[in-house]
Amino acid sequence: MKRIQRAAGAVVGSAVGDALGGPFEFGPPGAFSARFPAPGAGSEMSGGGGWDPGEATDDTQMAVLVAESLLERGGLDLPDIFARFQRWAASEPKDIGLQTEDVLTNGMPWNLAAAIHFQVNQRAAGNGSLMRASTSAVHFAAAGQEATMDAARRIAALTHGDRAAWEGTAIFHELIRVTLEDADPLTALPDVLALVHPDHRDRYSAVLAPDWHPEQATEFNGAVWPCLGSAVWALRTTASFEDAIRAAIDLGGDTDTVAAVTGGLAGAYYGLAAIPAHWTQPLHVPLPGFDGRVLHMADLLHLADRLGEGLSKRQV
Ligand SMILES: [Mg+2]
Numbered sequence: 001m002k003r004i005q006r007a008a009g010a011v012v013g014s015a016v017g018d019a020l021g022g023p024f025e026f027g028p029p030g031a032f033s034a035r036f037p038a039p040g041a042g043s044e045m046s047g048g049g050g051w052d053p054g055e056a057t058d059d060t061q062m063a064v065l066v067a068e069s070l071l072e073r074g075g076l077d078l079p080d081i082f083a084r085f086q087r088w089a090a091s092e093p094k095d096i097g098l099q100t101e102d103v104l105t106n107g108m109p110w111n112l113a114a115a116i117h118f119q120v121n122q123r124a125a126g127n128g129s130l131m132r133a134s135t136s137a138v139h140f141a142a143a144g145q146e147a148t149m150d151a152a153r154r155i156a157a158l159t160h161g162d163r164a165a166w167e168g169t170a171i172f173h174e175l176i177r178v179t180l181e182d183a184d185p186l187t188a189l190p191d192v193l194a195l196v197h198p199d200h201r202d203r204y205s206a207v208l209a210p211d212w213h214p215e216q217a218t219e220f221n222g223a224v225w226p227c228l229g230s231a232v233w234a235l236r237t238t239a240s241f242e243d244a245i246r247a248a249i250d251l252g253g254d255t256d257t258v259a260a261v262t263g264g265l266a267g268a269y270y271g272l273a274a275i276p277a278h279w280t281q282p283l284h285v286p287l288p289g290f291d292g293r294v295l296h297m298a299d300l301l302h303l304a305d306r307l308g309e310g311l312s313k314r315q316v
Contacts, residue, residue, distance in 0.1 A: 022255075024255040129155065137176035138308050214233055
């Protein structure tokens with residue numbers, strides 16, 4: 001499979017998972033398959049809970065903000081990403097993580113806001129930096145393992161002061177990178193875990209173990225560890241993009257984000273062509289604070305194309 005098919009699969013797959021999971025946020029386990037019993041029916045992108053059919057939530061909106069900063073600034077410009085996040089947060093998006101909102105609106109500078117929030121609250125290991133990582137994971141893949149994990153940690157740290165969130169985001173970046181290199185991300189897990197900060201390795205080893213099940217989670221899946229563990233579990237225990245997304249949303253809880261992370265991994269793994277067209281057709285990403293812009297499938301593909309330019313150069 002061409003790398004650009006996998007790169008587009010990661011970006012679009014994450015957005016599709018987010019939009020499908022949005023209407024089920026904070027719902028009970030099994031709600032998705034109760035409403036849509038048969039896979040492949042095609043009517044799943046039907047909205048609800050305040051979301052229009054195909055409307056992506058804050059997860060994808062923030063992923064697009066990161067992508068546009070990387071492309072327009074020609075690389076990682078952390079103050080610029082933070083400023084875009086702030087502009088977006090000030091424009092009353094339909095959904096925004098509690099911690100993310102606090103960090104983006106507390107008036108502190110970009111390099112202190114998250115750290116101070118963590119110092120005061122002592123709890124900052126939400127999945128809010130992991131949920132938006134599909135675009136940066138594609139962009140930094142060509143730069144190699146060290147560079148992509150480093151970038152993941154820095155972008156995560158803009159809103160999350162807890163290193164647990166940085167490490168989870170860095171693992172996701174590296175899993176996408178190896179998948180774009182045609183390696184199996186599940187086989188690569190032990191090697192990836194060896195790259196995790198020692199203070200956080202055991203916790204991630206537990207939720208990424210082959211026999212781990214989301215029912216074993218010790219926190220709500222809005223926390224970074226069970227969110228990543230559940231996404232990897234959904235990829236491991238299913239055999240198609242659609243089934244991975246269904247399994248992720250059926251876990252209940254923070255369904256949009258668990259499905260966004262699952263969709264990023266499964267989209268890279270199975271490639272763009274494996275994502276059902278009846279899911280991508282109604283997909284759209286509003287960008288509050290950015291002149292009423294709404295991205296559609298063609299825009300996301302263009303974005304993925306440009307983010308993955310380094311990959312196609314390496315393919316020669
Ligand atoms: Mg969301």
